[in-house]
Amino acid sequence: MSALQQANALIIVNNWGIEETELTRPLRDLRKAGANVTLAAPSFDEVETVKHDRYEGEKVKPDALLEDVKAEDYDMLIVPGGTCNVDRLRITPKAISLAQEFAKAKKPIAAICHGPWLLVNAGLTSGKTLTSCRYIAADIENSGGVYRDQEVLIDDSQEWRLITSRKPDDLDAFVDAIESTLGD
Known part of the structure; x- marks a missing residue:
């Protein structure tokens, strides 16, 4: 069994307003590759x-x-x-604490498009180089992060890996980076 097939990934979302492919591609691609993926939301209502x-x-x-x-x-x-x-999600205490716990445990975090907003509010972007949708670039920079306009960016500083991408068009590179990290 490969490392990816033994991996446990957690995807966190609110119950509505998630960009469809930014949820469904990582969820389904990772499961298809054999990873154990848990989708967590504030309630058991369907995620819209x-x-x-x-x-x-x-x-x-x-x-x-x-x-x-x-x-x-x-x-x-x-x-x-x-x-x-x-x-x-970025004002949900449990989401903030989860992100902080992953970073503290030196476990990787992957965020796409507006996803890094949660990391800004969790105080995890200072000193990190990352990408996102252009709409939150100023938030990243104001929080002490370094913004780059790239398809995918991997930052291993501060002893934990951060994988970020800009938008749905970048999902191939984003999912590849996640699978590569989990497969190590």
């Missing part, structure tokens, strides 16, 4: 995704409650984007 922040997307059933998951049970944290999703 959107396309381009405005058109109704697919609905996905969460596996766990956000309040019940623990960083110690997972090898990586994944934060999909979606403006409304992360705008709420």
Whole structure:
């Protein structure tokens, strides 16, 4: 059995407003590759995704409650984007503490599009070089992070890996970086 097939990944979201492919691609691609992936949300209501922040997307059933998951049970944290999703997630105490626990335990975190907003609020971007959608570049820089406009960026500073990407068009590189990290 490969390291990827033994990996446990945690995806955290709000129950609505997630950019569809930024959730479904990592979730399904990692599961197809054999990884154990848990989707956690504030409630067991279906997670309502959107396309381009405005058109109704697919609905996905969460596996766990956000309040019940623990960083110690997972090898990586994944934060999909979606403006409304992360705008709420970044002020959710449990989401903030989970991100902080992953970084403290030196476990990798992957965030795409608006996903790094959670890391800004968790105080984890200072001294890190990362990318995101252009709309939150100033937030990253104001929090002490270094913003770069790249398809995918991997920063191993501060003894923990941060994988970031800008948008759905970057999902191939984003998922490849996640799979490579989990497969090590």
